Amino acid sequence: xxxxxxxxxxxxxxxxxxxxxxxxxxxxxxxxxxxxxxxxxxxxxxxxxxxxxxxxxxxxxxxxxxxxxxxxxxxxxxxxxxxxxxxxxxxxxxxxxxxxxxxxxxxxxxxxxxxxxxxxxxxxxxxxxxxxxxxxxxxxxxxxxxxxxxxxxxxxxxxxxxxxxxxxxxxxxxxxxxxxxxxxxxxxxxxxxxxxxxxxxxxxxxxxxxxxxxxxxxxxxxxxxxxxxxxxxxxxxxxxxxxxxxxxxxxxxxxxxxxxxxxxxxxxxxxxxxxxxxxxxxxxxxxxxxxxxxxxxxxxxxxxxxxxxxxxxxxxxxxxxxxxxxxxxxxxxxxxxxx
Numbered sequence: 137x138x139x140x141x142x143x144x145x146x147x148x149x150x151x152x153x154x155x156x157x158x159x160x161x162x163x164x165x166x167x168x169x170x171x172x173x174x175x176x177x178x179x180x181x182x183x184x185x186x187x188x189x190x191x192x193x194x195x196x197x198x199x200x201x202x203x204x205x206x207x208x209x210x211x212x213x214x215x216x217x218x219x220x221x222x223x224x225x226x227x228x229x230x231x232x233x234x235x236x237x238x239x240x241x242x243x244x245x246x247x248x249x250x251x252x253x254x255x256x257x258x259x260x261x262x263x264x265x266x267x268x269x270x271x272x273x274x275x276x277x278x279x280x281x282x283x284x285x286x287x288x289x290x291x292x293x294x295x296x297x298x299x300x301x302x303x304x305x306x307x308x309x310x311x312x313x314x315x316x317x318x319x320x321x322x323x324x325x326x327x328x329x330x331x332x333x334x335x336x337x338x339x340x341x342x343x344x345x346x347x348x349x350x351x352x353x354x355x356x357x358x359x360x361x362x363x364x365x366x367x368x369x370x371x372x373x374x375x376x377x378x379x380x381x382x383x384x385x386x387x388x389x390x391x392x393x394x395x396x397x398x399x400x401x402x403x404x405x406x407x408x409x410x411x412x413x414x415x416x417x418x419x420x421x422x423x424x425x426x427x428x429x430x431x432x433x434x435x436x437x438x439x440x441x442x443x444x445x446x447x448x449x450x451x452x453x454x455x456x457x458x459x460x461x462x463x464x465x466x467x468x469x470x471x472x473x474x475x
Contacts, residue, residue, distance in 0.1 A: 275392030
């Protein structure tokens, strides 16, 4: 579409170019304050029309707002979840949360939100001139246009993501798989990913050991290059997200990748998921019901040909709705309307 896009990051990484986008590290050999200064300097000198921030830190949000305000640059934020401050407890935390949500979002000229619950929530938090735009998760469907291969794991159900806490319901998934396991033969559950929180990881490992199920396998962390084949070669893909404030507002990006493989998907009906997925294109079950999730896993393997028909419809949904090409066109139109 002819737009120049630079990604400024405080992470320490090599400068590079991906799909004509410049990745510029502002954190090499410097402190957080130094990285912030470099980001602001790049914004002031970059000649940008708009800046989209993907951060919740006021240490970055307010200084960048000033830089954009005095530089005549439109200032936007991407929101894929409810504000993190709403999850904190205690009187001081609640007072801070009230200040945060009633002031911070009034800084922006535009807000890009992922789901309808987020759209409804933020409408009362932004100023009247702020334009909101709903853009669901996006996926590069071309990455999954590959052939299946045999693997050392045989037939397996795959989950990929962060093992921290129970955001994605990994413990729920392990429980459901253990219930289904006697009915689906030697199918394995491949858990792809890890956690920065060792305590969380240890808790999940203990949970798996207690099941005494040899068909639950920890793959560990996978690279971006490895992920398409790992998901494509699976017989089915699973996401047992529990009900929570986080799952109500969010929409898991991994779900788009799951659908793009053309493999059967078993997922819980949280947030906006049931607006897109139903019994014609996936296996959708109520959240927090491990028995129902186990039944859905069994249903996939009891009539796999029928499951593949649903999966094909899910793949077509990913291409027609969640494709990064489709969504980038919508985003470009929205940004032009602000500029």
